[in-house]
Amino acid sequence: MKPQTAAKKLGIYLSATPEEFQATALTHEQFVELQTNPPEWLAELRRNGPHPRPVVAQKLGITIAALKRNDYDRPLTTAEIKALLADQPEWLRAARTAMAEGRAEKS
Incomplete structure (x- = not known):
């Protein structure tokens, strides 16, 4: 899954994500892992934004x-x-x- 698609599905602003996330495609398993066990940067983005x-x-x-x-x-x-x-x-x-x-x- 492209980073842009993953960001859209996660409800986060792609430009505010870590560079590694922006540059790397995700497998379905990695995406599910982000949803079920979000890392701190993802939790912080969802909490404080910036929001898309x-x-x-x-x-x-x-x-x-x-x-x-x-x-x-x-x-x-x-x-x-x-x-x-x-x-x-x-x-x-x-x-x-x-x-x-x-x-x-x-x-």
Whole structure:
């Protein structure tokens, strides 16, 4: 498995991973081992980031498109995400409301 694919499946930002991870393809067994017994660098990335766009969008409760429209189309750390949630700008409130309404309609 290519490093880019593994990073996507693990929900981590590839550029923030160790160089060895970025340069080496993984076997299925190695990938499963990372999932079941994550090394400290992986646990740290999942805890503090930087997080890739899909994870940022999920943590903020909005779509990736909303991130792009509002110039947040970049990796964010957990601290940056928490700060945005604590003091929500108008665009974030509107995007969260739109996402919640979309979910309610599907139910």
